[in-house]
Amino acid sequence: MPTDCISYQNSGYFSPLMNDYLDQKSNLQPLYSKFPSIENFENQIFNKKNNFDHSSRKNLVTVLQKQYLNVETSHFTQQNIKALLVDNTFTVTTGHQLNLFTGPLYFLYKIISAINLTNELKVKYPESNFVPIYWMATEDHDFEEINYFNFKGRKFRWNKDSSGPVGRLSTAGLEDLFEVFSVELGSSTNALALKKLFEEAYLNNNNLADATRYLANVLFGSYGLVIIDADNSDLKSSFIPYMKEELLNQSSYKLVVETAEKLKGYTIQVNPREINLFYIEDNLRERIIFEDELYKVNNTKIEFTKIEILDLLKNFPEKFSPNVIMRPLYQEVILPNLCYIGGGGEIAYWLELKSFFDASNITFPILLLRNSALLATQKQEKKADKLSLLWIDLFSKQEELLNRKTKELSDFSIDLINLKEQLMHQFETLYDVASQTDKDFMGAVKAQEIKQNKGLENLEKRLLRAQKRKLADVLQRIIDLQNELFPNQSLQERQANFSEFYLENGENLIPMIVEKLKPLENQFDIITF
Known part of the structure; x- marks a missing residue:
């Protein structure tokens, strides 16, 4: 396994x-x-x-x-x-x-x-x-x-x-x-x-x-x-003192923007508003905006002076919602x-x-x-074992996984690396000859090298496709297993609902997961049942 x-x-x-x-x-x-x-x-x-x-x-x-x-x-x-x-x-x-x-x-x-x-x-x-x-x-x-x-x-x-x-x-x-x-x-x-x-x-x-x-x-x-x-x-x-600070001074905006600058190069998850509070009622949650010396509730006609909104905050803090x-x-x-x-x-x-x-x-x-975590049945675990798949294989992008397994299962090398190396040495000799003549010939050699390499790459792709057709049965079993464990080629935990697994495990489901998960280990858990 x-x-x-x-x-x-x-x-x-x-x-x-x-x-x-x-x-x-x-x-x-x-x-x-x-x-x-x-x-x-x-x-x-x-x-x-x-x-x-x-x-x-x-x-x-x-x-x-x-x-x-x-x-x-x-x-x-x-x-x-x-x-x-x-x-x-x-x-x-x-x-x-x-x-x-x-x-x-x-x-x-x-x-x-x-x-x-x-x-x-x-x-x-x-x-x-x-x-x-x-x-x-x-x-x-x-x-x-x-x-x-x-x-x-x-x-x-x-x-x-x-x-x-x-x-x-x-x-x-x-x-x-x-x-x-x-x-x-x-x-x-x-x-x-x-x-x-x-x-x-x-x-x-x-x-x-x-x-x-x-x-x-x-x-x-x-x-x-x-x-x-x-x-x-x-x-x-x-929380009133902190919401009051936000209404009057908007201090969070500047501080968070400065920090976001330090995260340049990464995807910024959220961008702050000048006021990071909503006005809230049973059927309403809209941003509070400071404009023309008034506090306005976005997409409504509700507005407050500074004195009015601070009075509202003091007496009805439940009407303010943090973003x-x-x-x-x-x-x-x-x-x-x-x-x-x-x-x-x-x-x-x-x-x-x-x-x-x-x-x-x-x-x-x-x-x-x-x-x-990834929840897998013992039957799925046996399938993976029979297909010589490690769990990390199943986490791979599907096309990458199929290409890798095709190469592993083939009786000969699909990578034409030896031919590519031979071609490289041949063109090294041609470049030596070309260096002794005019630059136009050097350009012709370069163009031919690109053409020959491209031809080998195309042959390599065709060879891979041919082997995939030959190994179609086993590759389809790999696809089926990965699709079961990674629905829509996404993490199971982001797609499936617990009820699907409760049907098989009943009241044992949550104790089983509780026993396996270790919060400080930073490791993707595979839980089989």
Whole structure:
């Protein structure tokens, strides 16, 4: 069976920025505080403990207890919420959109990364408590990004109009989608469990935030996961001074732009606005713009003077919503957080923020790239073994993989390297002769060399195509296997929904993944079942 390990850097699926971050390249080191290693958390704990407003813990716990009021909560989660009152309790946080029925697989991997890291920290630093947090992105308003999930190559989409924060969106209308999905699931024991989970999450809760909390709590409550909805007036009251600074001085813009300059050569993940706050209501989330000495809500007629908007902020902080630049600061202000776990795109925009955090006097968290994994059946593993494929082979681009395997399986060399070398030596002799005559002849030799090399290259390509036809059967089996594991020639974790694997594994699915993922190893995990 294939037994090779695959680093994120060698998988071919991570950006140059993430590869350089994981390699701890010196040009990026000023953009983060500490690289994620178990030893570096000692200093992070010290810094956060001495630079956190512990008086805000009571407010945090009160809000969480209210949010869990109608949720059947595990004893472990209840303990973790209460532990947040204590000064030696810290959090590890991951965040994600409210994707329908969890969306792609990596929703699970993010949360499991947070859970497993808190367990590792507790072993290393037993004098402290560590709580895994799932921060629900309830204030996002891009409904088109979250209103579907894929199941066995079929897309299940929730067709509904939405313009405000998705967490407040009514779940009315999901009955029709549930009926269609139920038929597709079948009637096995695990299928019935999935139907019940979908029904209780989405048909028995009134809005998307409550539905997602219910779902995540069922899946991970036994591990002590704490789920937070920060679209909350009491939580935002702690963030008023920072939102006031943003409204009056727009300090984040300059600092983030300066940092983005240091990332030239990489793809910039986000660009800051002059004011990085939205105005928010049930059916509205629009940017706040400062124009003509007035604060205006984009695409509306709503506007405020400076005095009016500061008064609104003081009395109704829930009407202000941080964007992608301000949200991380909000998170770190209200949580005693040590580490943020995110995907490559998230870590990329966090790397733009350290100078903004420093200016705000808020401790910058350790940034950890979430676990990535490939789920494979034992049957697929045996197929790979029979085809003499390593896992790293299957991570290759399909055309590259087929070319490489064709050359490996051929009884003779498809690379005409020997002929190319002979040709090179022949033209070296011709160039010696040409150098002794006029320059026109030298040009003719050069043209002929190009023509002859091109001819050999064309023959090489034709030979490769001929061998592919000869080996069509085995190459098709390779294609089929790779397409099973990498749907749409993309990472499985970005395409498939957990329900597809729950059908086969049932309640064993999440414990199996929890056992395998090691958040600090920076290694692509292959999990066979």
